[in-house]
Amino acid sequence: MKSDAKVLGAIGFLMPFYSWLALDVASLYVAFVINLFLVGSVYMIFYTLVIGARNKKILPAFAKSVKGDVKTVFGIPVACVLAATAVINMIGFSEPAMVIVVFFTSLFITLFWKYAKVIENVAFRRKIAVAKLREGDVLFESKKWVGLTKEEVQKIKRTRKNVVIKEGVRFAPAFPLALVATYYLGNIILSFMVI
Incomplete structure (x- = not known):
């Protein structure tokens, strides 16, 4: 944790000395924080999947966790779908595909949350x-x-x-990855919106 904080502090200190992508310092900080969140999320998912693949105890423990809590695993996605449907009907927006996206997205998040807890309790x-x-x-x-x-x-x-x-997850590699993404893409979200 301390090493991660030191890396983040060093990057934050050095950023004002570089005017990348014609961004002012404030925009640069915002872009880096957003990129760090996105890149860090992908990095954490990849990291935990690798941990799970290398530790033979993870998958059986994960399967047992899901099997023992089926109501939560499927209850949360169903609740999200009901909430999304209510909001969609309220605003008069009709898009069945949106409901499917909400279901599978919330199912993935719920399963990954269960998986992360298993990683924490077994591997970490x-x-x-x-x-x-x-x-x-x-x-x-x-x-x-x-x-x-x-x-x-x-x-x-x-x-x-x-x-x-x-x-915990060795998060330090996510900082240079986010820095590279900021250097070449600027704000990742804005870059994809332009595309």
């Missing part, structure tokens, strides 16, 4: 000896993604032998 948890515990590590039992302070690490080392920590 690691039991270590307290001797290896470091400042900034996040305990798996913690509900907040807040790293341990130096004092907390010392306290844990005095009271435990082992702890379970949680890891």
Whole structure:
């Protein structure tokens, strides 16, 4: 987390020194943030899929999670379709394809949410000896993604032998990818709107 923040801070500091694509500094920042969100989303999906492919425990755990919560998996898309249909009827806009898009989009998001939870619980948890515990590590039992302070690490080392920590997506590569996208495309959303 700290390394990601440092990379983002460095990019934010250097941006004003470059006038790419005839953008002013404010527009450049906006374009980069939007691109970071889009590129980061694609990167995270790809990253978690690779993790799932490499860890044989993921797919069985994912299948079990979906099977055990079918009502949620299909209930959310159905609720989204009903809400979308109500809005469409309210504004007098008739487009059946929109309902299909809403259903499959919400189904994908719901399934990916379940998949991400499995990744977090199976692949992103690691039991270590307290001797290896470091400042900034996040305990798996913690509900907040807040790293341990130096004092907390010392306290844990005095009271435990082992702890379970949680890891996360190594997000740092998404920053240069978003930077390259900003350099060549500007704001990705605006670029696709023009096309």
